[in-house]
Amino acid sequence: MHVRTLLNKLEVYKSFVFCDEHFEETEGSLPSILVNIRPRKGARGQCPECGRLCATYDTQRQRRFEYKPLFEFKVFFVYTPRRVKCPFHGVKVESVPWGSGKEQMTNSYKHVLSRWAKRLSWQETARIFETSWDSVYRAVESVVSYGMQHQELDDISxxxxxxxxxxxxxxxxxxxxxxxxxxxxxxxxxxxxxxxxxxxxxxxxxxxxxxxxxxxxxxxxxxxxxxxxxxxxxxxxxxxxRFHIMKKFNDAIEQVRRDEYKALKSQGVNNPLIGARWTMVKRPENHTEKQAATMKELLKHNLKSVKAHLMREEFQRFWSYTYSACALKFMNEWITRTLRGNIEPMKKVARMLRRHTDLIMNWFKPKKRLSSGxxxxxxxxxxxxxxxxxxxxxxxxxxxxxxxxxxxxxxxxxxxxxx
Ligand SMILES: [Zn+2]
Structure with missing residues (x-):
């Protein structure tokens, strides 16, 4: 079977024919397969600007376009581009269906590289295909730029x-x-x-x-x-x-823990907060067994960090309300209580909640809850x-x-x- 028989199954070009193929020896690696392409008899060339089929004018130098590798052989299309005389755009180098502009890679090869580059790093892709990082980048960029021009933007709500x-x-x-x-x-x-x-x-x-x-x-x-x-x-x-709001709570807990840790350390007393960073930030249901034990131990001490942790846990209830009026009442009570307390980072969170109350309450408005994650x-x-x-x-x-x-x-x- 000829390589061109395979190619005819994969690539259908109405105005071009794969005419023959041969090996070209390459020093130090496998030979490359060169496939010659010529225009079909009587086929006119296509203007790159408007796509019109036009009379041909002259030919340019022979060019190579890299195709997908076959087994482990590199494959190149060899073609001598013609220049066409478009009545609207003058004399131009014809456009060809397998490639574009001065790019050396064929479109098919670019898609193969781009698909692999989704799964592997670009460096890795380049190594597998024995090509450069730059080629992989250009392949991905060209596929992305096509996609951006053709993406559907209607019906986004x-x-x-x-x-x-x-x-x-x-x-x-x-x-x-x-x-x-x-x-x-x-x-x-x-x-x-x-x-x-x-x-x-x-x-x-x-x-x-x-x-x-x-x-x-x-x-x-x-x-x-x-x-x-x-x-x-x-x-x-x-x-x-929701995620961003709860992140403010976590940042506050971390701030409280850090300050308290420093204070305990400078007093030189037994510091129960050593190694408790993630126990503090994580929600109790996500605690590992060890973290649950640490938490139990921490609860015995009168620590601001623990208080901050519990305040956040209490606030979680906010998200489970069905009626926004109840949720609002709950939030206002939480804010008032927190502002009366003495944990400054948590007070900051309370003030943030108060400042953005309207937008936060929008959470309850859509009929179907938006996926917060x-x-x-x-x-x-x-x-x-x-x-x-x-x-x-x-x-x-x-x-x-x-x-x-x-x-x-x-x-x-x-x-x-x-x-
Ligand atoms: Zn034209």
Whole structure:
């Protein structure tokens, strides 16, 4: 069987024929398979600008396009591009269905690289295919850019926004996710976390009509996000994410524990807080046996840290209310009690709750509860991508990697039949 017989099964080009194939010896590795392609008799060339079939003008130098490897042989298409004379665009190098522009990789090869790069690190992918990291990056970027241009943005009614620190906290990315059931994915990310950045998403990506169709925006308490949501998605209910609110409690507990730990240490007394950091932050139902024992021991002491921990546990009840009026009453009582107490970080949380009461109460408004973990789940995945892309020097690479993994972007049809 000829290689071209296989290729005819995989790639159907109406105006081109695979005419023959041969080996080319390569020093130090397996020979490469070169497959010659020529235009079908009488077939005209396609203008790269408008897609019109035009008369050919002359030919250029022969070019090679790398195809998917076969067994362990590298495969190249060899073709001599023609120039076409388009009545509207003048003399141009024809477009070919297997590749684009000056890119040396065929579209098929780019998709293979990009699919592997989803499962492995880009470095690993490059090693397996005996190519460069840069080629893998270019392949992924081209697939992502196709997907971005063809992604469906209609029918999105719920979005979530959050920030992620990158480059060791020197920079931030604003991440916008679609949260609708079955459509959860990364919609957009922009560098920075100020109002201007988030506004770009509504104005440049979504457009006014779709922005006005948004029903729910799930966000953290970052003022810029709250402000832009109000202005750009006026019909949306802004819901403060449960996860972010509880995170403020955890931060407060940690602050109390740290201060108390230091104070006990300086007094030189027996310090029960040694090794209790996670016992304090974790919820009791998630405690390991050892942590449960530590907690039991800690309860015997009169510690502010323990008090803070218990205050958070008490507040958890808030989320289980069905009637918002009861929830509101509960929260106000909690706030009053806490503000009368003497644990400053917890008082800070209470003041935060009071400041954002309206937005927090929005939690109870949707008929069907929004999945509070959705934003956090997507954010965790994003952080994993960022960790895996350790060594990326530019935000641009990182953004390509994030969309590649979390964008759920459409891919072009494997067999391109555009001429
Ligand atoms: Zn044209």
């Amino acid at each position: 719920q979005i979530g926004v959050d920030e992620i620190a990158v480059f060791r906290g020197h920079k931030y990315l604003s991440m916008v996710y679609a949260l609708d059931e079955g459509k959860r994915r990364l919609l957009w990310c922009g560098e920075g976390r100020d109002a201007k950045v988030f506004r770009k998403f509504f104005q440049d990506v979504l457009g006014q009509k779709r922005s006005h169709d948004i029903q729910y925006v799930c966000s953290n308490m970052w003022a810029a996000y709250l402000k832009v949501t109000k202005e750009e998605a006026p019909n949306a209910l802004n819901i403060l994410d 959705a934003v956090e789940g997507l954010n965790l995945k994003a952080k994993l991508v960022i960790r895996k892309s350790f060594g990326f020097r530019s935000i641009k690479c990182l953004v390509v990697a994030l969309f590649h993994t979390l964008g759920n972007l459409p891919e072009p049809n494997r067999t391109h039949r555009f001429c």
